[in-house]
Amino acid sequence: MGRGRMPTGRREQAKQAKRERIMTAARELFAEHGVGGVTTQQIAARADVAIGTLYLYASTKAELLIMVQNEKFAAAIDAGLATANAAVDKQGVLEPVVALIRPVVECVREHIENGRTYLHELVFGDPAEPYRQAGLALAGRLEDGITGLLVRDEHISAADAETLARVISAIIHLSTTATVHLHRSDEAVLTDIRDQIHATLAPHHRAV
Template sequence: MADDTGRRERGKQLKRERIFAAARDLFDEFGYAGVTTQQVADRADVAVGTVFRYAATKAELLLMVRNEDVRHAVRRGLDEAGAVADATEAVQTALRPLFDTAAQRAADAAVYQRELMFGDANDPYRADGLAVVAELEDGIARILTGGRQSAAARSAARAIFACAHIVLVRPSGGERFDTTDLPRQIAQIVAGYRAGAADTAAHPTAN
């Protein structure tokens, strides 16, 4: 019985890996808009119903595939930011790999961001993607505080990601992918956070 269960689980894992690889290859080749779930099933050599056991929609397939890319970009950015002394420049460094990854397929990145914000609340791949966003925001907050955590730093980090999200999602409305104004926005948020932190330090009992 245990051997049968183990074989079934291994079979499920192999199918998931084939579906993941097929979806990744097809999205890379044709973009999200140019791919159907039937094509993913054909490339993975499974029935389309099998695909839906692992991802209920094409959007979930995109989340399943791109979560790994985004997680890698976020962790690389935060690691590189650790070598940058200035907080504003460090935040920009932390975000750079995310934007470099998104720029390769801006339209797909926009769909990914839209699904993160407004997708099915019960989708485990969406939950996984939101966990990556939380990891990024936590890392940005630690950059602002020098390694500590604070409510003000977390609020500033969320504001910074909100600005980043707007840049990433714009191509879904037909606008071009453009990060030109983002450094100024980041600098303003960091300056506002620093001013608030300085005021709190100067008047600790009033805050």
């Protein structure tokens, strides 16, 4: 081993430690000031890394936001799935679906600016960028979870369940990011989403 070269294990530990510092700094600053009120230089300074080092982990502020929000999004989906899968609704699948999406809506609206920017970046950003790929995979996991609940309904086919899950995902996206809803409470937004999902599912029961 050459002089001055850090062993591979220690290098990886050092890289992981820097990544954690960057993530923590970004998480704190975005929570304090919103994504629009933070610069990458401020994040690098709080993480105690050079700006060039920060760019090795995320090349833009948007990527840093996606890194942070992906963790929150994943935790919200986990919580929603656990609650929904434990729910038994003799009246149908509506309430389990709402139970699944409740933590997701609360996550996106925890900091309105950050949540809106995150969803915008996932939809309109470069889908080949690794952090966006991870975020899109999480969105797919949410849709799969909704599909899994919908197929419990004997009146909804597997094919229709997949389509309805995409529709419900669109309802969540619009209801949590539209400017007209920004000043509403989480509960008001969730009630509106529930009503929209109910109306979306209703034709499948009327047709029987």
